[in-house]
Amino acid sequence: NLPTIYVITPTYARLVQKAELTRLSQTFLHVSQLHWIVVEDSAHKTPLVRDFLAASGLTYTHLHMLTPKDRKLQEGDPSWLKPRGAEQRNEGLRWLREMAAAAGGSGTPIENAVVYFADDDNTYSLQLFEEMRQTEKVSVWPVGLVGGMKFERPVVENGKVVRFHTGWRPSRPFPIDMAGFAVSLKLVLANPEARFDGDAQMGFLESSFLQNMVTMEELEPKADMCNKVLVWHTRTEKPKMKREDALVKQGLGSDPNVEV
Ligand code: UDP
Ligand code: MN
DSSP states (O other), rough: OEEEEEEEEEOOOOHHHHHHHHHHHHHHSTTTTTEEEEESSSSSSSSHHHHHHHHHHOOOEEOOOOOOOOSSOOSSOOSSOOOHHHHHHHHHHHHHHHHHHHHTSSSSTTOOOOOEOOOTTTTHHHHHHHHHHSSEEEOOOEEESSSSSSSSEEEEEETEEEEEEOSHHHHSSOOOGGEEEEEEHHHHHHOOOOOOOOOOOOOOOOOOHHHTTTGGOOOEEOOHHHTOEEEEOOOOOOOHHHHHHHHHHOOOOTTTOOOO
């Protein structure tokens, strides 16, 4: 009985959403004992995501939590202005705590389970999931193509994390990207107040969650003592709709009944 990996993914409606979810789900299909918690940033669960998950072949939980308008990035805002996905990750954590309480701490899915926050647009190696599967408290590894760097990573000396290789404010409590750590469900349950602060300053969202749960000395370095990049903070270009828009004006737009 392998420890279950609960993967929490915030997602929101946009042209590339189904493509992102397809790529992600087809990675997850190759991972054993993975439970996908998909949290839509929307007022309701959407048919697109509902149907997509039902056909995915994955074990999943479908949730939704709308980001309040004052916390949402507006068109034209610089992307660093407000953290994205915070309320959705918190909703995933709420579900996990509720699920664990209902299970009474007995069942195997909870024993030794691990929680990972996987944005819908990153690129994940299958090896990453086997690295995180054994996590006592918080395991950490490098993240590629992030923070204006080739990679960021915890720096390991004698098997312990001693500092962080990052291009910006290394003094942050945990200068680690969301994709660069996993937490044991045990630790999440032992810290019922731990959550992501949607009002956190730029770059402090990860720290807001981790800082009262774990110390740097306790971090468990994975991926060959943080020498291997197994996850990449890729970002998908927004598709241009110039020709589509022109055709729509002539009443010749792509059939809206075809889901993209
Ligand atoms: N996201 C969301 N609502 C939004 C914007 C983003 O739920 O309004 C999700 C998105 O789908 C992704 C995560 O939050 O899973 C992080 O967003 P994004 O990838 O845009 O952030 P970045 O790559 O800039 O860190
Ligand atoms: Mn992203």
